[in-house]
Structures are given as C-alpha cells and as structure tokens.
Amino acid sequence: MKKTLISGAGVLTLVGFLSKILAALYRFPYQNMVGDKGFYAFQQVYPFYSIITTLSLVALPNFLSSLRHTSQEADEMIKKRETQQFFQTSFLFSLASVILLSILCQPLAQLMGQPKLALPLLMAISPIILVPFLSLYRGLAQSKNDMTKSAISQMVEQVVRVVLIILAAFMFTRLTDDVYTISFLAMLGSFIGGLAALIYLIRSTNFKFKGLFTDLTDWQMKKEIIRKFGLASLIFTFFMIYMLIFQMVDVFFVKNALVHSGISSSHAEILKGIYDRGQPFLQLGLVITTAILTDALPKMTQGGHISKQIVDAVTYLSIALTVGLVLVLPEMNDVLFKSHTQALSLQLFIMQIPIISMIQLAHHELFLRGHHKISGAILLVGLLFKLLLVYPLTVTFGLAGASISSLISLLIVLVAYQSYRRRLPKQVLNLRFWLAILVMSAVVLLGKKLFDVSEHRVLQLIELLLLTAAGAATFFSIFRMKNIRELL
Structure with missing residues (x-):
C-alpha cells in the first residue's frame, strides 16, 4: 500500500x-x-x-x-x-x-x-x-x-x-x-x-x-x-493562493497608480500588460524548486525539520536560476515578446523567485511543527505591506515600483519566518557558491557582447540557448552540489 x-x-x-x-x-x-x-x-x-x-x-x-x-x-x-x-x-x-x-x-x-x-x-x-x-x-x-x-x-x-x-x-x-x-x-x-x-x-x-x-x-x-x-487547512489554503492574492492586489492598484502618475488610461493598460510578462518568467523560475519541495519533502522531512539536502538544493538553485534569468532577461524579452521594454522592472519582478522559494521552505517547516497561527500572522503582515506599498511606489517609480513593493513585502515575510525559526540561511554565506555565481555572470555577460549581432528571432533564440548552456556549465563546474541528482 x-x-x-x-x-x-x-x-x-x-x-x-x-x-x-x-x-x-x-x-x-x-x-x-x-x-x-x-x-x-x-x-x-x-x-x-x-x-x-x-x-x-x-x-x-x-x-x-x-x-x-x-x-x-x-x-x-x-x-x-x-x-x-x-x-x-x-x-x-x-x-x-x-x-x-x-x-x-x-x-x-x-x-x-x-x-x-x-x-x-x-x-x-x-x-x-x-x-x-x-x-x-x-x-x-x-x-x-x-x-x-x-x-x-x-x-x-x-x-x-x-x-x-x-x-x-x-x-x-x-x-x-x-x-x-x-x-x-x-x-x-x-x-x-x-x-x-x-x-x-x-x-x-x-x-x-x-x-x-x-x-x-x-x-x-x-x-x-x-x-x-480548521485553522490548519485554512492557513494551508491561504499559503497555496498567497502569490495569487499578490497578483490580485496588483490588478486593483497598478493600472490606477500609473494613471494617477499622469499616464493615459490606454497606455497604462499596455504598461500593465508588459508588467504581467513577469508572471510566466516567475512561474518557470519556481517550477524546479517547487517540484523539489513537492516531491522530496514527504520523503526527507524528519521531526518537523527540513533536511539540509533540500535546503541546499532549493536555496542554491533558486538564487543561481534567478541570477541567470536576470542576466539574459532583456534577450528573452526580445525573443519572446519582440521588445526590450521595461526590462529593469521585469528583472526586479523575477527577483522574487529565491525569496518565495525560501519562504516555502520556512512555511512548510512551521506547518509540520503545527505552528499555524504564527505562520498565518506572518503571511498577513506581508500582505498588509504589499497593500500599503504598491500604490505609492508605483506612482513614484512606475512598474519598477510595483515590482519593488512585492520584493519588500516578501522579504519582510522571509525575515519574519527566519527570525521566528532562529535560523540563518547559512547557504548564502558559502563563498564558493558566490564565486561560481560571479564567474557564471562574467561568462554570460561576455557571451552577450560577443553574440549580440543578430536581429532575427530564431538566431537570437539560438544565441540565448548557447548563453544559458554556457552559464549553467560554468556554474556547475565550479560549484558541484552534493546529492543534487537525488533531488532532481
């Protein structure tokens, strides 16, 4: 059975x-x-x-x-x-x-x-x-x-x-x-x-x-x-739809804030459409870490604590993936949407990936230990900050402000979780990891300079795939994650 x-x-x-x-x-x-x-x-x-x-x-x-x-x-x-x-x-x-x-x-x-x-x-x-x-x-x-x-x-x-x-x-x-x-x-x-x-x-x-x-x-x-x-199921459901609620906050505030800043209604709708391009990038970025969590946690969680192997895999992969996405996002924007428009706003948007991934780890641990009330309270505080920040930041900084409002709110959630657990993410202090990130970034940026010659979308896609492969190969050749194959 x-x-x-x-x-x-x-x-x-x-x-x-x-x-x-x-x-x-x-x-x-x-x-x-x-x-x-x-x-x-x-x-x-x-x-x-x-x-x-x-x-x-x-x-x-x-x-x-x-x-x-x-x-x-x-x-x-x-x-x-x-x-x-x-x-x-x-x-x-x-x-x-x-x-x-x-x-x-x-x-x-x-x-x-x-x-x-x-x-x-x-x-x-x-x-x-x-x-x-x-x-x-x-x-x-x-x-x-x-x-x-x-x-x-x-x-x-x-x-x-x-x-x-x-x-x-x-x-x-x-x-x-x-x-x-x-x-x-x-x-x-x-x-x-x-x-x-x-x-x-x-x-x-x-x-x-x-x-x-x-x-x-x-x-x-x-x-x-x-x-x-019960409360446990309610908090579980709340967490499942948490990022969708963030999207819903953007639905009601971002376009209106852009109009308030002096942009016409029609152009504000176009800008909100550009901002929404970040969602598929975010989803694709979270696919790997979410799959690791969903598949591995039931088998590798002991006594309400998540194994170091899972924490390592999720933290390292989510950060490396996000850095890679940020570096090639302007080119991805060109290939997929035929536009460089608002690249900075989208780069800020996808920086949510490692934060959300680490929040998932912390939430799951508290859930297993039965600390539902504190987990729900932390999530509510993050949502409150999102509600308070999104309108003024969007009026002041445009789409970049909308992205920043999510980043700040999720960072507050992550810090609150880590403070309650009294645990620092030691993975971010790994110097070999950051060396691998730096060399990977240098390889990708150099590759972008060398390959930035084509305006044809098919050739741009080939260049993008080559850059991605070179970056991934560089990262994993320097930073070899132990037992990663067991999780992937």
Missing part, C-alpha cells in the same frame, strides 16, 4: 510539474497574438480563475481525503454522511460566491479602472460552480490512494483550456479586435477545461450523485464540517 501511495503521489507531482510548465508557456504565444493590451485584459481577471482552480485541485480534495481517512474506522454510513455534507457545504458556498461575485462584477471592474473587464471577470469566476463537483471526485479518488484520476483530470483540464485560450487569441483581428471579447473567450476556454475534467472524472468512476442533495438543511452537520476544516 505504501509503495502504491508513493507512486500515486509521484504521478500527481509529475502532472503538477507539467501543468505548471504548460501554464507558463502558453502565455508567450498568447501575448504575441493579442499584444500587451490583450495580455493585460487576460491577466486582470486571471487571478480570480486561478484561486478557484487551486481550491478544486488541492485544498478541498485534500480536505475530503483527510476527512475520510480520519473516519476510516467509522461506519460506512457515517463516511457517506460526511461526504454528502462536505459536498453540500462546498456547493452552498460556491453558489453564494458565484451569485455575489456576479452582482459585483461591474463594481469590481470599475475598481480595476476598466469597466469593460466586467464580462471577462464574470466568465473568470464562473468555474466556482464546478468546484464542489471536481473536489468531490478528486477527494474520493485520493481517499482511496488513487492519485492517477486526479492527475489525469488536471492534465485534461489544462490541455483543453490552453488549446481553447490559444484558439481565442488566434481569433484576434480575424473575428474581432476587441481585447476584452478575446479575454472573455479565453476565460470561457478555462471554464470548458474544468467541464472536460469533470466529464472525465464522471466517466472514469462509478460514483453516483444519488442522495447528495438530501438533508440540505442539516445546518448542524455543516457547521461540524466547517469546524473540521
């Missing part, structure tokens, strides 16, 4: 890894098709959809699975009753949320500074209605240690939505050049992706919905389900 469980978790990890890559990569062709303003119209409503997806992919299925495992020795009727009440509670919350947010779509779009975002936003929040059904099927499968169905449904959802999003972008200028209509169609593709995943789950299991809506007014049992969700 244990071997099957580890194998199933491995499948889920692998699919999650591939999904994250796919979720980052499709943004590049999408932006090339619809432009910066079209990308802005999509990214303004995307955090809403992404938070909803996190609930149906991770938070609620995990809760249902643990709920059924906790009561595994109980009578089968009790387990069915709890499953029924879990579904009804999540369904009522989803129904109330979709009604409330539908009413608030226009006011929220006004707060974003663009009333035309109301319809795309309406479509972005519509997958809430699928959350109870997807969570039920995935949670039931996971409670039986069947991770494969959850993994396949995740991949089905991602592939269908990406294909439909790119198809929506392809329609740009052919059927309409209205970026808000294209954003609406892209979000419709996301809803259809969720529906496709649900259809797969229904067809691949023998679970029936019979009796799920009986005893709908058993409020006492529903209160018990909410109580069992």
